Amino acid sequence: MSKKGLFTVGKVTLVLVVAVLLQILLVSRISVLGVTADLFLILTVVIAVSRGSLEGAIFGFVAGLVADISYLGPLGVRALIYVLTGYFVGMFVSRFMVTGPWGVLMLAGASSFVAQFVFGLFQFIIGPRAAFFTVVGTQMLPGAVLDGLVAVPIYVGLVRLRLIPASHLEPSPSVGGGE
Amino acid sequence: MPRNKVVWRRAVFVVLIIASLAILTVSFRETESGPVHAIQQAGLSVLSPLQTWGARAAEPFQDGYQWIRTIWSAHQRAEELQAELQALQGEAVKLKEQAEENQRLKSLLDLKEKGTFPEGTDFEVARVTGKSPTRWEAWVQIDKGSADGIRVDLPVVGATPVAGESLAGKGLVGKVVAVTAHTAQVQLITDSESSVAAKIQGPRAEGIVEGSVSGRLIMDYVDRDLAVEPKLVIVTSGFGGIYPAAIPIGVVANVGEEDVNIYKEIEVAPFIDFRVLEEVMVLILPAEEVSVGGQPAAE
Numbered sequence: 001m002s003k004k005g006l007f008t009v010g011k012v013t014l015v016l017v018v019a020v021l022l023q024i025l026l027v028s029r030i031s032v033l034g035v036t037a038d039l040f041l042i043l044t045v046v047i048a049v050s051r052g053s054l055e056g057a058i059f060g061f062v063a064g065l066v067a068d069i070s071y072l073g074p075l076g077v078r079a080l081i082y083v084l085t086g087y088f089v090g091m092f093v094s095r096f097m098v099t100g101p102w103g104v105l106m107l108a109g110a111s112s113f114v115a116q117f118v119f120g121l122f123q124f125i126i127g128p129r130a131a132f133f134t135v136v137g138t139q140m141l142p143g144a145v146l147d148g149l150v151a152v153p154i155y156v157g158l159v160r161l162r163l164i165p166a167s168h169l170e171p172s173p174s175v176g177g178g179e
Numbered sequence: 180m181p182r183n184k185v186v187w188r189r190a191v192f193v194v195l196i197i198a199s200l201a202i203l204t205v206s207f208r209e210t211e212s213g214p215v216h217a218i219q220q221a222g223l224s225v226l227s228p229l230q231t232w233g234a235r236a237a238e239p240f241q242d243g244y245q246w247i248r249t250i251w252s253a254h255q256r257a258e259e260l261q262a263e264l265q266a267l268q269g270e271a272v273k274l275k276e277q278a279e280e281n282q283r284l285k286s287l288l289d290l291k292e293k294g295t296f297p298e299g300t301d302f303e304v305a306r307v308t309g310k311s312p313t314r315w316e317a318w319v320q321i322d323k324g325s326a327d328g329i330r331v332d333l334p335v336v337g338a339t340p341v342a343g344e345s346l347a348g349k350g351l352v353g354k355v356v357a358v359t360a361h362t363a364q365v366q367l368i369t370d371s372e373s374s375v376a377a378k379i380q381g382p383r384a385e386g387i388v389e390g391s392v393s394g395r396l397i398m399d400y401v402d403r404d405l406a407v408e409p410k411l412v413i414v415t416s417g418f419g420g421i422y423p424a425a426i427p428i429g430v431v432a433n434v435g436e437e438d439v440n441i442y443k444e445i446e447v448a449p450f451i452d453f454r455v456l457e458e459v460m461v462l463i464l465p466a467e468e469v470s471v472g473g474q475p476a477a478e
Contacts, residue, residue: 066222
């Protein structure tokens, strides 16, 4: 790996470490309308938007494992969900040229909802038969809105700090780009 | 994008998916002492001090946040309680009004049951809907009329809040002087044109209770020779053809005698407080009780 590549990995690792600290120390303790933001997911989306689907998927995998350890959940569930999130967000950005704060807001909100939905389904299948659609209304939708709103300042802040680029897309994007 | 890069990307993605599924599968299949659980426990042992420290560090901030939230919710709660209080106050006023109305109607019922009214007398309870606007006349308007059997010269009794088990608060109000289909006008006994044949219980002194513009109730034409003491009860005598006998009017408040007057002039304190009269009861007497030769008797 080149020096630049190592530097990039170092920066992304730093982002992940800070995210773990922030999530554990701060974010998980701030509840808005009964839900808390998921920094691991938000950063997976932000990394996928700024660096692409591969980096998004790798970051999602590591962040998901850390989240599974932190929340004492079945190891691998969030890893799987965040890998899918990071990969498909990156693909979506490449294909539809979605960038910028508004794009991050929409992608983070939508990804958060889908991720929570899948995780909820998983819990519903293995766990007690709770009122799934009540959770959709009271937990997933507010959570998605919150994640979307929190994602924007994080994205803008990381771009300003030059920890991530604004977008991984080429300066002169070709229509229907992607793979 | 170069093809080998795409392949590499897809390959990494597939590997990550397989790794996630593998970890997940092992996590479910292995025992609590298995390697994946051991990794999770190790990771948690690294993170848990952070969580403990974070909890301690965040405590003052959480307390502050909770304090602000409590203040905000207390403010909202105060507003809600204020609205609730206003609604309850309105309800309480309404209930008090209903309770007082019940009490007054109960008093009227009491009067109806304990009073000695002529055989065949019907009773019509009516609500006072208007009062005379000046002191020159004293009347009230009620919400019952000829459609309810009300006719001119029927006596009217009432009960006011001071009513208790005694006669106080229950007594003669006046008589009907005008009737429409659904309303009637009742001349009060305090009207300056009103005169009621009455007698004083005890000495049995008879006289005429008259109203006045000042609102005072005077019993005139009482024989000077008869001893009349304050607090004696005055009731209708039944003479005159309008008011049946023994309807309480009031008590002797003051006895006046003038050398030039051959009668005592007695000030009467009425049982009814006419200022707060809200319901009355019209005594619908049998027709022969009230008319003499088909005409209303003058009293």
